[in-house]
Each structure stands twice: as C-alpha cells, then as structure tokens.
Amino acid sequence: MTATPALTSNDPRDLDGKRLQNAMQTLGRDPALRARLIALLRESEDRIAFDGPVRDEVVGPIIDALHLESDEYEKVLADGTRFQFLYRTKIARDFLLSESEHPSHVWEPQTTKLLLELSRDLQGDVLVGGAYFGDQAVLVARAIAGRGLKVHCFEPNPQQAQMLQRNIDLNHLTNVAVNVAGLWSRSGERMRLDGFDSFANMVTAQDGSGFDTVAMDDYARQQGRRIGLIQLDIEGAELSALQGARELLARDKPSVVFELHRTYVDWTHGLRNTPLCSLLLDLGYTVHAVRDINSHREMPGQPIELVPLDAVYLEGPPHGFNMLAVPDAARVQGSAFRMVEGVSPKLLPHKTPHLHHPVGGF
Incomplete structure (x- = not known):
C-alpha cells in the first residue's frame, strides 16, 4: 500500500x-x-x-x-x-442579485403579490409570524397605511427584529408593531431558536434564555383588534401557532398564508390529512397551494397560480411551499388568480416545464 x-x-x-x-x-x-x-x-x-x-x-x-x-x-x-x-x-x-437595480419586490414574487392582493379589501389588521427584516411586512404596511389598520410583526431573532424596525423607520411607517417573540399555541412559554438565521426553528429553552411565546388569541384579545390576514413563515411552528388562534380564526375569519414544509409536516396521506390543513378545513376554510419561486425573480403580468388541495404534485426531495386558506372561495376567483391542477407549487426554472413552470412559461 x-x-x-x-x-x-x-x-x-x-x-x-x-x-x-x-x-x-x-x-x-x-x-x-x-x-x-x-x-x-x-x-x-x-x-x-x-x-x-x-x-x-x-x-x-x-x-x-x-x-x-x-x-x-x-x-x-x-x-x-x-x-x-x-x-x-x-x-x-x-x-x-435582482435583475433590476430597483426591483418590484424582495422575496417570493407571487407570495408578495398574493399578500398585496389580499390587503386590498382587508377588514382587519395583519399579523405576521416570522417577519424577518420586513421583506413582505413592510410592503403590506405601506399598502394599508392611512386606512386605520396595523401590521403586527413577530420576529424572535433580535438582530433581524432590529433590522425590521430600521426598515419601518426608513419608510416612515407608523402602523407597524414589532414583537421580539414567537407565535405558539400558548403564551408565556420560553423558547430559543435552533439553527441559523431564517432557517432556525423554535425549541424549548431549558436555561431561561431565548424569548417568550405569544398565542394569537391572547394577543388579539389584548390589542382589542380584529385580524383580517395572517402570514406565517416560522419553520415548523405554523401548526402550533394556528392552534393558538382557534378563537380568532372562528371569530374574525382572516385569510391565512402559511408555509408547509416536508421537514416538519408528513404529507404521505395527502395535504388534506395533515393537521395544519385539517384544522383550517374544519373551520370552513378553502385551502390551496401557492405556486411560487423560492427566490427573487421578476414575474410581471403573471397571475397568482393556485392549486386545489387535492391536485398538488408533491413528488421530489423534501421541500416546502406556501399555502393559502380563505374563508370564502369567491375571494380567489378574480382575474388576479389562475387555478391549475396536477402541477408542483415549486416553480423551478431548471426543472420539467409542465410541472415546475408557470402556465405560459417564465
């Protein structure tokens, strides 16, 4: 040898x-x-x-x-x-790396369009879990400014929460509240982030470090505010957060945009049978997958493509995508939306076009 x-x-x-x-x-x-x-x-x-x-x-x-x-x-x-x-x-x-020096959005073009579309006729405030540096929350806050509505942000990462507040100030927004806390099924739990930055998920803090949790029901009650839209991107804590919002969901009937990821959710028996979707279906919601690219890409003129719950192509390595739950199916029947079936919610330019490209191509 x-x-x-x-x-x-x-x-x-x-x-x-x-x-x-x-x-x-x-x-x-x-x-x-x-x-x-x-x-x-x-x-x-x-x-x-x-x-x-x-x-x-x-x-x-x-x-x-x-x-x-x-x-x-x-x-x-x-x-x-x-x-x-x-x-x-x-x-x-x-x-x-945006194509334009002055792009139209920060991240996930179709989800950004969706949030702004849902903000047009809001009947209540917006609650954002996992607000990060404000990539979408700031745009929503600008869209509803002057209408007496607020955006309530939850971001447990102190550095990103600080950057979020800086962006609120940079844009002279007065209708945003920043909470350095995590959404959960119960208020007052002590948690910490496990993992790096936007990929970190919440785990129990045994040593008293970290941050407090807040249940959306408790928060809405304390604020005395009606909630019209919820957005959740909290790395696996989405189910627990919605379990802490049952009262709010039943009373206010907000639209809900949330991430569903195979790392945290077993969809072996279909999306309909996952606890997340079951919770919302039991409350009378209609649920769709949102087709989007997990990146920054300009998609002007492209309607928001939605896939019915039982017609989503789910094959591939572990991945995640956004979902939309609406209390009234008529809300997504306008020209801003396009219903498609048998396709993946993951828009991937390098993958099979008929499964991973929007209808008509990028």
Whole structure:
C-alpha cells in the first residue's frame, strides 16, 4: 500500500478549502472590488453550462464566500420602498442579485403579490409570524397605511427584529408593531431558536434564555383588534401557532398564508390529512397551494397560480411551499388568480416545464 504523502506548508493543495475561504473573504472586504465581482458573476449565470440550479450550486456559493454575516446592504424598490438587510441566507443573496437595480419586490414574487392582493379589501389588521427584516411586512404596511389598520410583526431573532424596525423607520411607517417573540399555541412559554438565521426553528429553552411565546388569541384579545390576514413563515411552528388562534380564526375569519414544509409536516396521506390543513378545513376554510419561486425573480403580468388541495404534485426531495386558506372561495376567483391542477407549487426554472413552470412559461 502506498502511503499518503504528508502535507507541508509548501503543498499547493487546499484540501479543506480554508485557504480559498480566507482568500474570498479577503477579496470581499473591499466593497468596490466585491461589487465588481458580484456583477461579473451575475452576468455569467446565463453562460455557465450546468445541469442544475446555477445560482444555488455555482454562482451563489462564490458570492456567499465574499461576505461576512455582518455585511449590510441597502436597496430601493421601484415604488421607493427602502430596505436595509444583513447578508445572510439566500433571501439577501438573491435580492442583491435582482435583475433590476430597483426591483418590484424582495422575496417570493407571487407570495408578495398574493399578500398585496389580499390587503386590498382587508377588514382587519395583519399579523405576521416570522417577519424577518420586513421583506413582505413592510410592503403590506405601506399598502394599508392611512386606512386605520396595523401590521403586527413577530420576529424572535433580535438582530433581524432590529433590522425590521430600521426598515419601518426608513419608510416612515407608523402602523407597524414589532414583537421580539414567537407565535405558539400558548403564551408565556420560553423558547430559543435552533439553527441559523431564517432557517432556525423554535425549541424549548431549558436555561431561561431565548424569548417568550405569544398565542394569537391572547394577543388579539389584548390589542382589542380584529385580524383580517395572517402570514406565517416560522419553520415548523405554523401548526402550533394556528392552534393558538382557534378563537380568532372562528371569530374574525382572516385569510391565512402559511408555509408547509416536508421537514416538519408528513404529507404521505395527502395535504388534506395533515393537521395544519385539517384544522383550517374544519373551520370552513378553502385551502390551496401557492405556486411560487423560492427566490427573487421578476414575474410581471403573471397571475397568482393556485392549486386545489387535492391536485398538488408533491413528488421530489423534501421541500416546502406556501399555502393559502380563505374563508370564502369567491375571494380567489378574480382575474388576479389562475387555478391549475396536477402541477408542483415549486416553480423551478431548471426543472420539467409542465410541472415546475408557470402556465405560459417564465
């Protein structure tokens, strides 16, 4: 057997990647050089021959290596909305890589359209669980400003909650409340986040650290406010949060936009039989999957495509997507919506078009 030669300080190989990582971070400390490198990488995406998602597997990791978690950016949307954000996870990366200097949205174009559409005729406040830095909550708050309605945000990550408050102030909004707390079935539980940034999920805190939980029923009662729309993106805590909102759901009948992910939800026997969907169906809601791309991509003129609960294509690796529950099915029968069947809610440009592209293509 031939012995593996020992590595020396003169060995040019970078077997663990640390030298490359350090080199990329060093390059990234020069903002002007970093911007030029990012622009070059963005331009190269369409030229790279790769059988898979070029952004996630080729270009993205290089751009990620240029950054530290503390790096901050600011972007201005086409409507003048300003966002400051930390470079963390693909939400920040893909927003930074937007095709337009002044894009129409931050993240998940069709879900953003959906929330703004539902905000048009609201009869109550908006409650957002997992508000992050305000990527969608700030836009909704702007849309309902001046109508006597509020957006109540829950974001247990203190750094992202601070960035959320900064974006509220940047846009001169006075109708947003920020709660550094997590939504749960009961108020007063002590929890902490397990995992990194937007991927972190709530677990019990044994040492008293972390944050308090809030049940939506308790919160709405304390505020004395009617709730017209709920949005939840809280990494597996969606069921518990809705269990803590039974009174509110039965009384106010808000529309509910929520994430459903295979990591946390077993849909082996169909979406209808999952506890999340069963809870809402039992309360008389109509539930659809929302077709969207888990990224930033301009989709002008594309209606919001909804898939009936029993007609969703679910095959593939563990994945998640957004759902919409409405108390009145007529709410989604207008021209803003398109009903489709037998397709995936995951819009994936590199996958089979008839399953993973919107009707008519991207």
